[in-house]
Amino acid sequence: MLGAASLLATPALVRAEAAWPSRSIRLVSGFPAGGGIDVLARTLGRLLQGPLGQPVVVENITGVGGSLGALAVKRAPADGYNYFLATTATHAIGPVLNPAIGYDPVKDFDLVATLCTFGFVLLAPPTGVTSLAGLVEEARRDPASVTYGTSGVGTPHQIAFELLRQQGGFQATHVPYRGMSHAILDLTAGRLTAMFCDIPSAIALSRGSPVNFLAVTTNERHPALPDTPTLRELGISCFDVTWQALVAPAGTPAPIRRRLGDELLAAIGTEEGKRRIEELGLSASPRVAAENDTFLADLYGEWANWVRQSRISAA
Incomplete structure (x- = not known):
């Protein structure tokens, strides 16, 4: 049956x-x-x-x-x-x-x-550091002054920065936001030291607000950011995309x-x-x-x- x-x-x-x-x-x-x-x-x-x-x-x-x-x-x-x-x-x-x-x-x-x-790019405010080496140097000189923003706990943005922080041997304070838009506002205003942002959003952001591009997570340099080194080039192991x-x-x-x-x-x-x-x-x-x-x-x-x-x- x-x-x-x-x-x-x-x-x-x-x-x-x-x-x-x-x-x-x-x-x-x-x-x-x-x-x-x-x-x-x-x-x-x-x-x-x-x-x-x-x-x-x-x-x-x-x-x-x-x-x-x-x-x-x-x-x-x-x-x-x-x-x-x-x-x-x-x-x-x-x-x-x-x-x-x-x-x-x-x-x-x-x-x-x-x-x-999509990959991520490490950003700093226009008045901030201009290289990853500069970020590490600042963090080692004054650990309490370095803050990084993300769209929340457990996001790829936080994972990327924690991998960077541990391998770079420095301390930084995590500032989680409800979304990327508020974090970006604080970064461009200089209230954050750095943050990872998805590359498409970062490129769109740079058209209206100057920011410093420090490094990308992608295995190869991004075509739209040819002068921005990869984390791999700088000796940091991180996810690609x-x-x-x-x-x-x-x-x-x-x-x-x-x-x-x-x-x-x-x-x-x-x-x-x-x-x-x-x-x-x-x-x-x-x-x-x-x-x-x-x-x-x-x-x-x-x-x-x-x-x-x-x-x-x-x-």
């Missing part, structure tokens, strides 16, 4: 997959509207709507470093209509810092496609995930798609997930190592 039920269910499943999508698709962003991740989600939604013939509705479920959005998608039906814009924060750093986060970033999600990356990827609840039918991944890559590859991604300052690295893809597991493993080295905690 169980075998017969399985045979009867199979044609229905095939018909459902063939008809996909027959209604709007939900794409959850774990970060607030107007931020970089939200803008990327809405850009992807606009690019996909034409090829799929259905609207892609972006929903912002924010809080706890994006993990509330991830939890919502984990609990959603695995029917091909629920997706999450995963980030290094939600699928690597958060679960490492908080084992009770409520989801397994590998087992509870299926990868649809990798999307984009952070990632964004599209994931679905575990068990989402593979044919649907493959079709969505194919449509996504095709959309990003169009002239409009390339232009929109470039306007966001991101480096496109799209790839449709392979069978038994290890990307999410590899990402988690790599960042677990960086978190351990940084010695930060969620407290």
Whole structure:
């Protein structure tokens, strides 16, 4: 009887997959509207709507470093209509810092496609230090005077600075903010000594406010910042870039995930798609997930190592 039920269910499943999508698709962003991740989600939604013939509705479920959005998608039906814009924060750093986060970033999600990356740049105010060596010298001379801002505890910004601080052999005071915008305001006003900022935002910032670029996390010098050395050049070991990827609840039918991944890559590859991604300052690295893809597991493993080295905690 169980075998017969399985045979009867199979044609229905095939018909459902063939008809996909027959209604709007939900794409959850774990970060607030107007931020970089939200803008990327809405850009992807606009690019996909034409090829799929259905609207892609972006929903912002924010809080706890994006993990509330991830939890919502984990609990959603695995029917091909629920997706999450995963980030290094939600699928690597958060679960490492908080084992009770409520989801397994590998087992509870299926990868649809990798999307984009961006690195970070170490900034100082226009009246501040002009090199990493200068920052280290100032910190060693007067440790209490050196402060660095981030968008919160456990962010890539904090991890990068703690790796730098430990390897550089100096002390600094961490000043966490609710978001990068307030930290940037204090940096440009000279109320912070330094901070790491994502490269796209830093480049946009420099067009209106002068800042000093000290070093980038990327393995190679950034094309837009050719005179800014890499941390690697300066003898500091740090992560290269952070990632964004599209994931679905575990068990989402593979044919649907493959079709969505194919449509996504095709959309990003169009002239409009390339232009929109470039306007966001991101480096496109799209790839449709392979069978038994290890990307999410590899990402988690790599960042677990960086978190351990940084010695930060969620407290």
